[in-house]
Amino acid sequence: AQSVTQPDIHITVSEGASLELRCNYSYGATPYLFWYVQSPGQGLQLLLKYFSGDTLVQGIKGFEAEFKRSQSSFNLRKPSVHWSDAAEYFCAVGADNNNDMRFGAGTRLTVKP
Amino acid sequence: DAGITQSPRHKVTETGTPVTLRCHQTENHRYMYWYRQDPGHGLRLIHYSYGVKDTDKGEVSDGYSVSRSKTEDFLLTLESATSSQTSVYFCAISGQGDTEAFFGQGTRLTVV
Numbered sequence: 001a002q003s004v005t006q007p008d009i010h011i012t013v014s015e016g017a018s019l020e021l022r023c024n025y026s027y028g029a030t031p032y033l034f035w036y037v038q039s040p041g042q043g044l045q046l047l048l049k050y051f052s053g054d055t056l057v058q059g060i061k062g063f064e065a066e067f068k069r070s071q072s073s074f075n076l077r078k079p080s081v082h083w084s085d086a087a088e089y090f091c092a093v094g095a096d097n098n099n100d101m102r103f104g105a106g107t108r109l110t111v112k113p
Numbered sequence: 114d115a116g117i118t119q120s121p122r123h124k125v126t127e128t129g130t131p132v133t134l135r136c137h138q139t140e141n142h143r144y145m146y147w148y149r150q151d152p153g154h155g156l157r158l159i160h161y162s163y164g165v166k167d168t169d170k171g172e173v174s175d176g177y178s179v180s181r182s183k184t185e186d187f188l189l190t191l192e193s194a195t196s197s198q199t200s201v202y203f204c205a206i207s208g209q210g211d212t213e214a215f216f217g218q219g220t221r222l223t224v225v
Contacts (some may be wrong), residue, residue, distance in 0.1 A: 090156065
């Protein structure tokens, strides 16, 4: 089965600074890749997804992610972080038929004023 | 928000008692999922359904059963709750093919 690793449990950045959250996946075929964000006490909201085509995908709230097959990575980026971006971020990988989506352990983002 | 409702939103129960969590959708999506979320583990799939009466196990299915008698409802049952099942449970739905999963607001279950 596919799996996901998010190496960073917690990241702190200053407001206005750039952000990169790492995600590495393991899957034999072309994966379906997702980034979700979860605010405290809330469900998960999709930021962006990759299925095929252009390896740089744009999402909501100014986020983007790049699929790099050679590195089995799908890192999330944002050029300038806002205080409202403080949340937990989850990377996920899906199989061909999307029956079994696997999540990483999450990265908690703190934004300093 | 996608039309997903989880009930109850919070529950405290005693060890050994049965518990049923309900997920209701109004989107007519084929796939429904139950996840549990625990610190350091992210979300782990318990069971999923790919149609009425069609279900399969996920990676952490022991101690849980599910049923789907209607497209819109997916029930998760803990036959005999244990303290290790204290968690936040999320229901998710998705359509056919390569669509995203939409999540409910979660159910916080405490087993004492």
